[in-house]
Amino acid sequence: MIKGRDFAAGMGLAGVVWTVAFRGRSHFWQKMAVGVGTLGALALAANPELRSARNRPRLRDLPVGLGTAAVLYGIFRVGDRFARRVMPTGAKDIADVYERRKMAPRRFIAPALALVIAPGEELFWRGLVNGYLMQRLGRVRGSALGAVIYGGIHLITGNLTLSGAAGIAGAFWSLQYLFQGRLPPVIVSHVAWDLWIFLVQPTVELDD
Numbered sequence: 001m002i003k004g005r006d007f008a009a010g011m012g013l014a015g016v017v018w019t020v021a022f023r024g025r026s027h028f029w030q031k032m033a034v035g036v037g038t039l040g041a042l043a044l045a046a047n048p049e050l051r052s053a054r055n056r057p058r059l060r061d062l063p064v065g066l067g068t069a070a071v072l073y074g075i076f077r078v079g080d081r082f083a084r085r086v087m088p089t090g091a092k093d094i095a096d097v098y099e100r101r102k103m104a105p106r107r108f109i110a111p112a113l114a115l116v117i118a119p120g121e122e123l124f125w126r127g128l129v130n131g132y133l134m135q136r137l138g139r140v141r142g143s144a145l146g147a148v149i150y151g152g153i154h155l156i157t158g159n160l161t162l163s164g165a166a167g168i169a170g171a172f173w174s175l176q177y178l179f180q181g182r183l184p185p186v187i188v189s190h191v192a193w194d195l196w197i198f199l200v201q202p203t204v205e206l207d208d
Contacts, residue, residue: 002135
């Protein structure tokens with residue numbers, strides 16, 4: 001059982017982490033690595049289910065995670081074009097997101113994403129936030145509210161397109177966690193998607 005005080009403490013800390021990282025002017029990746037790493041550690045301590053045998057990595061988690069990451073990437077390829085046509089600041093918002101690639105060397109960003117930020121986000125947002133809401137509201141309603149909160153916290157960034165994208169990604173991974181009932185394949189999906197869409201094959205042509 002996840003305790004309400006752990007959920008409340010986590011949400012408060014998440015608000016601080018997102019504000020400090022996204023509203024600050026420097027060291028974005030370092031702030032995210034430290035902040036999200038702390039949130040992931042909190043989730044592991046607060047939710048015993050995350051430390052159970054059920055959530056130990058399995059070989060089949062790799063193809064499942066990679067497959068779902070590919071599906072989500074396809075959704076974002078379509079969503080990129082939609083955002084540029086519909087959102088008044090869509091093109092600028094997307095460009096602002098990719099500008100963060102220049103805030104640290106790739107040799108730092110890649111391991112930070114793969115080893116700390118993406119796993120930490122899943123441990124916290126799905127493992128603690130969704131986990132707590134599911135135990136209080138039921139699996140479906142709790143998952144839905146968790147996805148809304150994940151998208152909503154990105155409003156702190158002041159980037160509406162990013163907030164909408166986070167809402168879509170949060171809903172996707174919340175559904176995956178709801179149906180599969182285990183976190184490792186969702187972590188694989190998040191890691192693969194982050195690395196691919198941000199560093200390997202962005203949805204736009206960029207001058208590196």
